[in-house]
Each structure stands twice: as C-alpha cells, then as structure tokens.
Amino acid sequence: MMLRPAREDDIEVLATLNRQLLDDEGHPSAPPLKELIARHREWFATGEWSQDILDVEGHVVGYIVHAPNPYPLDPAIPERFIRQFCVDRAYRRHGLGRDGFELFMEHRVAPGGRVTLDVLESNPGGQAFWESVGCRPFFHRMEVRRDVDATQNRSET
Secondary structure (H helix, E strand, O other): OEEEEOOHHHHHHHHHHHHHHHHHHOOOOOOOHHHHHHHHHHHHHHOOOEEEEEEEOOEEEEEEEEEEOOOOOOOOOOEEEEEEEEEOHHHOOOOHHHHHHHHHHHHHOOOOOEEEEOOOOOOHHHHHHHHHOOOOOOOOOOOOOOOOOHHHHHHHO
16 A cells, blocks of 8 residues: 555545545535535645545555644644545455554654544444544544524524
C-alpha cells in the first residue's frame, strides 16, 4: 500500500467513498454526490484540507482528509485532525485500514505529534476501528438542538 496526495482526477472516487462513509456512519444529513464532488473540489482549491489516497497496486482502496490542528493545551505539540478516513467497503476486513493509518502516522504526523478525530455515536464500527489502532477517548462531545418552532411558539404567547 502507498499513501499519496489525491489529485484532481480522484475527485469522483473521493466523493463516492465520502458517500459510503456518511452512509456507514449513519450521518443525519448526508448531501447528494454532486455536493460531495463540489466539497472535495473546493478543498483542492483552498488547501484547507489535505486529501490523501490509499492505493494498492493502482487501485484506490480508501482515502484520508486531514489538516493541522494546533493542540490547545500545548501549541508546541504538532497535531493533525482527521476529518474523514474511509476504506472502500469492497476492501474492508483485510487490514487495509490499519495499514493506511500506520502510513498516515509515519508520513503525515511529526514525531511526538498527535492525531485527533471525531467518531459519531451512531458508528460503533468506526469507534471499534479507532480503538484497535490505539486511539483513546479524550473528551466526549455532546450536542442539543433547539427546536425550529420554539421561537415562533414563544413569540406567539
């Protein structure tokens, strides 16, 4: 396996795998494929996110989207935030995710650096994968959503 920077001609496969990832995570608001293509194209244009391909003998088996993320408790510690990590369903359960993450750590994370990422609660398979490669919970992010109708109901009384 090799880790290589994604190219413009990888956009369709990036978006397709991104769609798989969103479906597998049980993401509550997965956009259509054309929006995912536009998102990956924008990341190429802005450089906001780095996009890497996991390649086995010329076959794209997965991808990683990541960026530097200063560690707030000690800015001297280099940190990378993984926004997306996906191995194509057709290639799962063969150790490729583990191999890809090891390549990522070796080639994209500075010695002494750390990696952070978010895993949806609706994705226990993803949580198990990340724990299997050594990730440990650092904090528990929680959310609450304000009802859209709450403002109207309150203003009517």
